[in-house]
Amino acid sequence: MSLSRDEIGSNVDIYEKVFIAWGGNQPLAKSVGHELSKDSGFAPVVGGGKQVDLYVGTQIFSQINTCTRAIILIQDTTNTKEASSGLNLNDNLMFEWGYLMGRLPPNKIHVFLIDLSAKDLPSDLAGSWASEVSSAGKSDEVLSKEIADSFINDALRVVETDGMAIMHKWETVKSYLETYDVSPKCSDIELTQYLLHNVETCYYYMEEEQLEKLIGNIHPISSILEFAIHFVEGNIRLFKETDDLMKPIAFDSFVELKALFERKLDISFQDEELNLWFEYFLVRRQALLHRMVAFSEDFEEEESAAFLHRSFDLLDRADASLSTIVAKFPERAAYACMYFGYINRDRSYISAYFGDKEKAAEFNRQAVKAMETFYLDYKRVYPYDTYLIRQFAQEYYLSLAEQLEYCEDAAEQMMIKRSIKAFLQKADQETSRQHVVLRELHDKFNNVGK
Numbered sequence: 001m002s003l004s005r006d007e008i009g010s011n012v013d014i015y016e017k018v019f020i021a022w023g024g025n026q027p028l029a030k031s032v033g034h035e036l037s038k039d040s041g042f043a044p045v046v047g048g049g050k051q052v053d054l055y056v057g058t059q060i061f062s063q064i065n066t067c068t069r070a071i072i073l074i075q076d077t078t079n080t081k082e083a084s085s086g087l088n089l090n091d092n093l094m095f096e097w098g099y100l101m102g103r104l105p106p107n108k109i110h111v112f113l114i115d116l117s118a119k120d121l122p123s124d125l126a127g128s129w130a131s132e133v134s135s136a137g138k139s140d141e142v143l144s145k146e147i148a149d150s151f152i153n154d155a156l157r158v159v160e161t162d163g164m165a166i167m168h169k170w171e172t173v174k175s176y177l178e179t180y181d182v183s184p185k186c187s188d189i190e191l192t193q194y195l196l197h198n199v200e201t202c203y204y205y206m207e208e209e210q211l212e213k214l215i216g217n218i219h220p221i222s223s224i225l226e227f228a229i230h231f232v233e234g235n236i237r238l239f240k241e242t243d244d245l246m247k248p249i250a251f252d253s254f255v256e257l258k259a260l261f262e263r264k265l266d267i268s269f270q271d272e273e274l275n276l277w278f279e280y281f282l283v284r285r286q287a288l289l290h291r292m293v294a295f296s297e298d299f300e301e302e303e304s305a306a307f308l309h310r311s312f313d314l315l316d317r318a319d320a321s322l323s324t325i326v327a328k329f330p331e332r333a334a335y336a337c338m339y340f341g342y343i344n345r346d347r348s349y350i351s352a353y354f355g356d357k358e359k360a361a362e363f364n365r366q367a368v369k370a371m372e373t374f375y376l377d378y379k380r381v382y383p384y385d386t387y388l389i390r391q392f393a394q395e396y397y398l399s400l401a402e403q404l405e406y407c408e409d410a411a412e413q414m415m416i417k418r419s420i421k422a423f424l425q426k427a428d429q430e431t432s433r434q435h436v437v438l439r440e441l442h443d444k445f446n447n448v449g450k
Helices: 026-036 056-065 091-103 140-155 163-168 170-179 188-196 208-216 223-241 251-261 272-294 301-328 330-353 357-381 386-403 410-447
Strands: 016-021 042-046 069-075 109-114 130-133
Touching: 016 026, 016 091, 016 140, 026 042, 026 069, 026 140, 056 091, 069 091, 069 140, 109 140, 130 140, 163 170, 163 330, 163 357, 170 188, 170 208, 188 223, 188 272, 208 223, 223 251, 223 272, 251 272, 272 301, 272 330, 301 330, 330 357, 330 386, 357 386, 386 410
Parallel strands: 016 042, 016 069, 069 109, 109 130
Antiparallel strands: none
16 A cells, blocks of 8 residues: 555654665756655655765765665766667766665665666666656656655555564564664664564563663654654563563552553554554553552552453453454464464453453463464474574463363363473473583583682
8 A cells, every 4th residue: 555645744754764876967866855855754865965074985875874765866967878888877876876785675776767768777787676757848846756756656655564574583673773873774664563563572582671772772763663662661661560560560650651551643644554553552551551550559459340340441452453453464363363362361360350250261262272373373484483482382381271270171171281291391301401501501610720
């Protein structure tokens, strides 16, 4: 899905910088940059300009390294033909083009052939994707608007984001955060997606403090990424102040985090799927907040029950958000199962607290099924990611162990117990091997110098 510039409106902030490379046609490049400055969501960086470095290459490198997308304007302004290449291309332009190809993925380099054909390109660039544009009878202003509109239409095509794949590339995501201020590797919207879909992953790796430090050191250029950072910071605070959801949260912290998680950011005009994921994560955190404050010693039983009922209602809303995502983006069904598992586990806990064993058992059954589906699918897609596979297996077997409380069939109980026992034995063996090495390290270190 892509949107016209009129549909985008003037409320769009900057979420990506675009380098504009040109050769012999700087006025057109500046005009294209001017068009992009009109509430497009892109910040243009026209190559060259006033030289600030002793070596012009250094200046170009610095400009390109701040951008995550590029426009290349190819125009034979001399109208002379060279037998070797078929056209006369500016040497600096070719230098910039080569550097861009080494830094950016192909779908982020937008080449415009002005009064030229793709077959005119040198053989080593013949595979480049390019748009052919005619300048006949057009002023620079008209031509630049045509180029800018074409670029925006292509650049704003929503790239499908696979949350499961993002979880798998956790180390890469951290590197994106580390280099964001100096040499960004993706747009703010993409980095927002990487943060949201790794909000659970950092806990599996026990690296929430590292993530908090990384996001605290960057300076986002967009309100979208800034919003995501505040959300992640709030989530880390929620888990810190509850000892990873093991104790109630203080009421004053509850009030502050509630205000944070109730904030709204409508980016459906730009990325409908990301907007829906934001809705899910925010409502899900509100549900967690209400559950974690419910057991505070400051409240009477009736007040605690009110918080838990509110938590349950919010879980219903979170479930509805997930269901909408799956309905509109069915390829996300397996990934969404992890979150359906979390939701139904909490529903089961709350139902059990209120003494509704039948509902608790049903929600537990749904949680087990969802966790199993996600765990097996992740294992199938990323069979060598043994660390995360083990974490997801633990989530699944935990839900399975909780099912024993509601299982009345002896044969089924036996199967569940055997499954859990087999998993624990394997996990203990792996842990034992690790402990052997650790013991040897302790022995070696303790005996040094003796």
